[in-house]
Amino acid sequence: MPKFKSFEAFELDVLREVGNIGAGNAATALSKLLDKPVDMAVPKVSLLPFEEVADCVGGAEQIVLAVFLRVEGDAPGNLFFIIDEPSAKRILNQLVGLDHTDGEEYSEMELSALNEIGNIMAGSYLSALADLTKLSMSPSVPAMAHDMAGAILSYGLVQYGEMGDSALLIESKFLEDRQSLEGHFFLIPDPDSFVKIFKALGVVQE
Amino acid sequence: MTEQTLIKVGMADLNIGLAGAILKTTGLGSCVGLTLFDPVAKVAGMAHVMLPSSEIAREAQINAAKYADTAIPLLLQRMENSGAKLLRMEAKMAGGAQMFAFSGQGDSLRIGPRNVESCLVLLQQYRIPVRSQDTGGNFGRTVEFDSISGMLLIRSMQHGVKEI
Numbered sequence: 001m002p003k004f005k006s007f008e009a010f011e012l013d014v015l016r017e018v019g020n021i022g023a024g025n026a027a028t029a030l031s032k033l034l035d036k037p038v039d040m041a042v043p044k045v046s047l048l049p050f051e052e053v054a055d056c057v058g059g060a061e062q063i064v065l066a067v068f069l070r071v072e073g074d075a076p077g078n079l080f081f082i083i084d085e086p087s088a089k090r091i092l093n094q095l096v097g098l099d100h101t102d103g104e105e106y107s108e109m110e111l112s113a114l115n116e117i118g119n120i121m122a123g124s125y126l127s128a129l130a131d132l133t134k135l136s137m138s139p140s141v142p143a144m145a146h147d148m149a150g151a152i153l154s155y156g157l158v159q160y161g162e163m164g165d166s167a168l169l170i171e172s173k174f175l176e177d178r179q180s181l182e183g184h185f186f187l188i189p190d191p192d193s194f195v196k197i198f199k200a201l202g203v204v205q206e
Numbered sequence: 207m208t209e210q211t212l213i214k215v216g217m218a219d220l221n222i223g224l225a226g227a228i229l230k231t232t233g234l235g236s237c238v239g240l241t242l243f244d245p246v247a248k249v250a251g252m253a254h255v256m257l258p259s260s261e262i263a264r265e266a267q268i269n270a271a272k273y274a275d276t277a278i279p280l281l282l283q284r285m286e287n288s289g290a291k292l293l294r295m296e297a298k299m300a301g302g303a304q305m306f307a308f309s310g311q312g313d314s315l316r317i318g319p320r321n322v323e324s325c326l327v328l329l330q331q332y333r334i335p336v337r338s339q340d341t342g343g344n345f346g347r348t349v350e351f352d353s354i355s356g357m358l359l360i361r362s363m364q365h366g367v368k369e370i
Contacts (some may be wrong), residue, residue, distance in 0.1 A: 050217040050256075060233030061348055063363055068306050143306035147363055150233015151346025154217060154256070155305045158236065158317050161257045161272060163264045165218055 007168075012045045014203055015170055015194075018129060019043030023172030023185050025128035026081075026121040030183075033117065034094055036176055043172040049165055053153050056171055057082055057184055060150025065106075067118025068143045068155070071126060073136035075196045077189035078156035079125065081118040082149070087181045088114055106146055115144040125185060133200040156188045163191055210352075215239075218272035220253035220281050222288060223353040232348045234301035236318035238274070238341065239349040240325050241298045242281055242334065243356040244290035250353035251285045253277040257317070258324035274324035282332065295334045298358045298370060299325060300349050302341040318342070338370040 020043050031038040054060040065088045067081040083091070085102075092098040096113045100106065106114075119142040130137045145152050160167040170187040189197065215221050215231040223229045229252040231239050242251045253271055260273040270276040282292065302322035322341045329336055340347070340360050350359040357369050 051219075054233060145305055145344075147305065148233045148235075148346035148348065150217075151235030151303065152305055154233065154235045154237055155317075158257065161218065162262050165269055165272070 007047070011198065011203060014198065014201055015045045015168075016043050018132070018197065018201075019045065019170035019172045019185070019187065021132055022125040022129045022170075022187065023174060026125040026172075026185065027174045029121050029124040030117075030174070030176070033120070034091075034176060038174050038176045041173040041175070043170060045168070045170050047166050047168045050154070050157055050160075050167065053157065053167060053169065054150040056186075057149045057153075058084070060148060062149045063147065064149045064152065065114055065146050066144070066149075066152045067115055067122065068145065068152070069119070069122050069126075070140040071137050071187075071189075072140060073130075073138050075133070075135050075137060075189060075193035075200075077187060077193050078159075079122050079139065080153065080156060080184075080186040080188075081122055082152070082184045082186065083114075084182065087183060090181050091117060111144050111146070115142055118142055118144070121183075121185075125187075133197060135196060135200050153186070156186070159190050160188075168194070210354075215252045215254050217254050218256045218269055220251065220271040220277055220284075222249060222251040222281070222284050223351070224249060224288060226354050228353065229351040230349070234347045234349065235303055235305045236301070236321060238299055238301040238318075238321045238325055239347070240274075240278070240281075241349075241351045241358055242278075242285060242290075242295050243298070243351075243353070244285065244294045245296070245356055246294050247289045247291065248353055249285050249288050249290035250351055250356070251281045251290075252349075252351050253281050255321055255325060258320045274321060274328055278325065278328045278332070292332065292334075295332075296337045296356070297329050297334050298336070298338050298351075298356075300340045300347050300358060300360050300370070303343050303345055303347070305344060305346070307344060340368070340370055 172185040302318040
């Protein structure tokens, strides 16, 4: 059982780099889809109390659109791609020419388009990670939800529930055209996966 | 005292409310918001249960509020300390959704329904009647519990506001 409190600064740096490479690849994928430059913020790696995880995207009750993929293979975990409603509207408009009316429910077509975009981005995120670590990491079929951030993200924290009240997550944020499109990636590796990621990257623990 | 104080119950947390307080927990997905109420003593309690059983706990110090089988006894005890009586207790619950549907997956993905089942088993052991419940589905809920009326207000994006 890994001791989370004892992560060294350089280990957090390694995880930050992991988030950077994954999200960098995903941002490139998005940039190609949109045919526009996409910026990325420096990823954040933090051990957060459950209560604060949803604050990263505006609080537990904030309505968001999320694509969730379970990562299977050598280093299992949960991957979320989360965007707010204005960003979803913009993506739909620019990518597939669908004009979503604010306040209306998303049509099956719209959800399916967002799901696919999330899938493409999550796929590039994971393949970059797999290349880097030489670990097998394959995404499950993506699932889509349009709901409260707290309800969605708590789903990815269940594995941590057994061992404490906080989770280690790697958060990467990217922006297109400054603020108008903002997306978040949350990689929440299973507690036991950290050892494998560190080992694969040549980080010697104790 | 007309002003009702709002007491926030976090994830894997529990609390009690007296003298007209309102207990609130936000963003319930697979977690269950369980409330207990003694209508005579007007003592209300709420737990935000995350996992069905403490048997799977791998943590050194168990957070009792997190697991159904430890949260309910703890909540009862705290309410009894404030004058509630087990015999008068009644329960309500909301949450336990399955946020993402996958086909052919193991137990960890059925965590919502398992949380609900586990709460029901515990309540039965204590012979606490379940007055109403709004559980399951695939959507998130925010709940507020009024310690005067014993009403549970449920807010969700898809279904708006309802009281049970």
